[in-house]
Amino acid sequence: MEDSGGRPVTMAQVAVAAGVSIPTVSRVINGSAPVADETRKAVLHSIELLGYHPNPMARGLSRGHSDTVLVILPHITEPSTTLRLSGLIGVLRNSPYELHVVDLERPVADRLRPIGEIVLQNRPAGVVIISLPPDDEDHRRFRDAGVPIVLVDSPSPEIPSDSVDDVAGGEMATRHLITLGHTRIGFIGDREETAIGVPASANRRRGYERAMSTARLSVRPEYVCTAPHGTKTAEELADQMLALEEPPSAIFAASDVQAFGVLAAARGVGVRVPNELSVIGFDDIDAASLMGLTTIRQPLEVSGCRAGMQLLELLGHPAEGELPEFPPLELVPRDTTAPAASTDAGSGTFEHEEITVR
Amino acid sequence: MEDSGGRPVTMAQVAVAAGVSIPTVSRVINGSAPVADETRKAVLHSIELLGYHPNPMARGLSRGHSDTVLVILPHITEPSTTLRLSGLIGVLRNSPYELHVVDLERPVADRLRPIGEIVLQNRPAGVVIISLPPDDEDHRRFRDAGVPIVLVDSPSPEIPSDSVDDVAGGEMATRHLITLGHTRIGFIGDREETAIGVPASANRRRGYERAMSTARLSVRPEYVCTAPHGTKTAEELADQMLALEEPPSAIFAASDVQAFGVLAAARGVGVRVPNELSVIGFDDIDAASLMGLTTIRQPLEVSGCRAGMQLLELLGHPAEGELPEFPPLELVPRDTTAPAASTDAGSGTFEHEEITVR
DNA sequence: CTGAAAGCGCTTACAG
DNA sequence: CTGAAAGCGCTTACAG
Numbered sequence: 001m002e003d004s005g006g007r008p009v010t011m012a013q014v015a016v017a018a019g020v021s022i023p024t025v026s027r028v029i030n031g032s033a034p035v036a037d038e039t040r041k042a043v044l045h046s047i048e049l050l051g052y053h054p055n056p057m058a059r060g061l062s063r064g065h066s067d068t069v070l071v072i073l074p075h076i077t078e079p080s081t082t083l084r085l086s087g088l089i090g091v092l093r094n095s096p097y098e099l100h101v102v103d104l105e106r107p108v109a110d111r112l113r114p115i116g117e118i119v120l121q122n123r124p125a126g127v128v129i130i131s132l133p134p135d136d137e138d139h140r141r142f143r144d145a146g147v148p149i150v151l152v153d154s155p156s157p158e159i160p161s162d163s164v165d166d167v168a169g170g171e172m173a174t175r176h177l178i179t180l181g182h183t184r185i186g187f188i189g190d191r192e193e194t195a196i197g198v199p200a201s202a203n204r205r206r207g208y209e210r211a212m213s214t215a216r217l218s219v220r221p222e223y224v225c226t227a228p229h230g231t232k233t234a235e236e237l238a239d240q241m242l243a244l245e246e247p248p249s250a251i252f253a254a255s256d257v258q259a260f261g262v263l264a265a266a267r268g269v270g271v272r273v274p275n276e277l278s279v280i281g282f283d284d285i286d287a288a289s290l291m292g293l294t295t296i297r298q299p300l301e302v303s304g305c306r307a308g309m310q311l312l313e314l315l316g317h318p319a320e321g322e323l324p325e326f327p328p329l330e331l332v333p334r335d336t337t338a339p340a341a342s343t344d345a346g347s348g349t350f351e352h353e354e355i356t357v358r
Numbered sequence: 359m360e361d362s363g364g365r366p367v368t369m370a371q372v373a374v375a376a377g378v379s380i381p382t383v384s385r386v387i388n389g390s391a392p393v394a395d396e397t398r399k400a401v402l403h404s405i406e407l408l409g410y411h412p413n414p415m416a417r418g419l420s421r422g423h424s425d426t427v428l429v430i431l432p433h434i435t436e437p438s439t440t441l442r443l444s445g446l447i448g449v450l451r452n453s454p455y456e457l458h459v460v461d462l463e464r465p466v467a468d469r470l471r472p473i474g475e476i477v478l479q480n481r482p483a484g485v486v487i488i489s490l491p492p493d494d495e496d497h498r499r500f501r502d503a504g505v506p507i508v509l510v511d512s513p514s515p516e517i518p519s520d521s522v523d524d525v526a527g528g529e530m531a532t533r534h535l536i537t538l539g540h541t542r543i544g545f546i547g548d549r550e551e552t553a554i555g556v557p558a559s560a561n562r563r564r565g566y567e568r569a570m571s572t573a574r575l576s577v578r579p580e581y582v583c584t585a586p587h588g589t590k591t592a593e594e595l596a597d598q599m600l601a602l603e604e605p606p607s608a609i610f611a612a613s614d615v616q617a618f619g620v621l622a623a624a625r626g627v628g629v630r631v632p633n634e635l636s637v638i639g640f641d642d643i644d645a646a647s648l649m650g651l652t653t654i655r656q657p658l659e660v661s662g663c664r665a666g667m668q669l670l671e672l673l674g675h676p677a678e679g680e681l682p683e684f685p686p687l688e689l690v691p692r693d694t695t696a697p698a699a700s701t702d703a704g705s706g707t708f709e710h711e712e713i714t715v716r
Numbered sequence: 717c718t719g720a721a722a723g724c725g726c727t728t729a730c731a732g
Numbered sequence: 733c734t735g736a737a738a739g740c741g742c743t744t745a746c747a748g
Binding site for chain 1: 723724725726
């Protein structure tokens with residue numbers, strides 16, 4: 001219930017209404033010091049009556065920080081990012097913190113503001129950075145700022161972080177294809193930006209290369225293509241690859257979103273999946289199971305959830321419940337991968353491996 | 359460059375470094391009053407040198423509001439919501455406002471905090487509410503708070519808002535099926551909550567009913583099912599419906615996400631789409647084209663973009679460029695709808711219509 | 717258990 | 733064009 005002027009009720013008004021001083025009101029609100037039961041009741045009653053809500057800016061100014069958790073992420077519509085964010089939001093909902101989001105829209109404008117600077121500007125209580133590896137400069141600023149930070153999906157020597165072994169994941173995906181008898185295996189991933197970017201795709205490619213070399217399979221340059229992240233761009237890449245004189249019989253896409261592009265390209269040129277082309281993705285976003293896409297599953301929602309809980313811990317407001325475990329990468333075989341046609345099998349020299357799928 | 363104590367540089371420090379008073383620093387930062395060119399340069403130099411960033415809370419406390427736009431939404435992982443949010447983020451990026459997100463996670467916990475209260479608590483500069491119709495109480499609070507508000511995806515008599523005619527959309531979808539010769543048409547939508555919720559699904563159902571009655575087709579109760587929003591729940595509903603003695607030959611799902619559930623159910627029981635079952639969704643999210651889903655396209659990203667621009671206008675910081683137009687609903691025919699099998703056609707009495715697809 | 721006082725870091729009239 | 737002063741609404745020692 002604000003006065004008609006539209007200006008919010010202040011703590012001072014509550015104080016006079018309850019017949020106490022301002023600090024007393026502050027104490028009952030924050031439980032920062034004992035208050036007589038009777039006074040507390042009077043204060044609570046006035047708060048209710050006046051519809052008082054503490055001014056977060058005044059509080060923040062006094063305390064030296066806001067009650068805000070800043071989340072910095074590369075692109076909010078990216079399904080894997082959205083899922084991570086969702087996990088984070090879930091745990092923050094039951095905390096005293098509000099959520100500030102800064103979307104760097106990385107695929108479009110590459111890091112306009114350095115992360116460290118964003119943090120400095122916002123004075124949040126804590127920070128979660130999703131899929132964006134801080135550089136040394138950022139680390140320095142974080143240290144100076146003294147703000148608790150948790151990283152999601154990027155490893156760091158000095159900041160708490162969960163991350164998956166993308167190299168191993170890339171290897172796992174590629175090995176699946178090799179095990180199915182494929183030898184002409186393509187890779188489609190993100191174009192590696194000049195600046196430090198999300199290194200997941202590059203690492204998955206490294207895993208691909210490692211699996212290929214382990215199997216003594218050649219990595220043809222024309223089989224490794226990158227472009228800015230996206231379904232459309234991946235489709236174009238796949239189009240080119242499928243138009244090669246000797247096209248690959250299998251493609252590992254560095255993400256599900258890109259795998260969908262490969263699927264679209266195959267459909268476009270009439271290449272049947274999985275009969276003529278096997279496709280495997282990475283992430284296991286919701287749409288992957290809808291599309292029957294074979295993929296490597298990595299923890300997404302859980303990663304955000306864990307980050308939130310770890311941050312709350314650092315902030316001295318531990319969330320209820322156990323920290324959920326961080327599950328390992330897992331091959332999820334579905335309908336887009338199949339054994340290589342016999343013409344393809346045997347054309348390379350590789351050790352045969354058992355399919356270790358469950 | 360903070361002092362080693364980790365405490366941020368203040369305006370006062372900049373002032374002494376530049377040999378001017380605090381208000382002068384404030385003036386060059388905000389351009390709120392003329393400053394001699396020489397002094398300005400000195401100030402700017404000190405700011406740069408010290409790595410100064412204004413404290414947003416102090417600023418907000420002084421000004422009476424934060425530099426924050428509060429976005430309230432029902433569920434961030436819902437693709438349509440994410441797309442809307444993305445449009446909003448795009449325009450806010452080039453503004454002086456930060457983005458605060460409150461996810462009500464409506465499907466799970468129905469409106470824990472009234473929207474009006476959230477606004478009151480946060481003291482944002484402006485508010486965008488996505489897919490969540492404020493009630494009278496909320497309206498009253500908004501009026502009192504005097505904060506600029508824009509609604510996305512819900513109509514309002516007193517608040518600027520874009521919204522689509524869901525009834526017409528539901529009618530359009532259903533008419534498409536009728537035109538294809540279907541008479542046994544099912545509807546799958548959201549369970550209508552007790553409290554005011556997102557009315558889109560209910561309105562689309564109304565459109566469905568209207569189209570059916572216009573075509574003199576009966577709406578069988580067992581053909582109209584609702585459940586909490588989601589692919590999984592929709593799949594269960596579709597399972598039941600397909601298990602009916604006389605199952606529908608076509609289903610209109612109130613959203614693409616639910617249509618995917620219908621597709622999954624059909625696949626599960628071996629019903630071929632579109633030969634034995636036509637399916638149409640609503641929204642045209644990215645996954646829809648991937649899945650080849652016939653659907654009704656509504657503006658999603660544009661709706662967020664427009665809301666952002668309208669809000670910036672209200673805030674006195676108009677964004678560059680024209681307000682993009684709000685495109686009308688559009689039928690997007692793809693691979694999941696087809697003419698009814700001849701056994702079905704003619705079993706009902708309906709006027710034949712031309713397919714008016716482009 | 718409670719209050720008077722100082723201070724958080726800005727902005728905004730008010731003088732000059 | 734520039735500075736001294738007051739104030740935004742809280743929190744936090746400091747007394748009592």
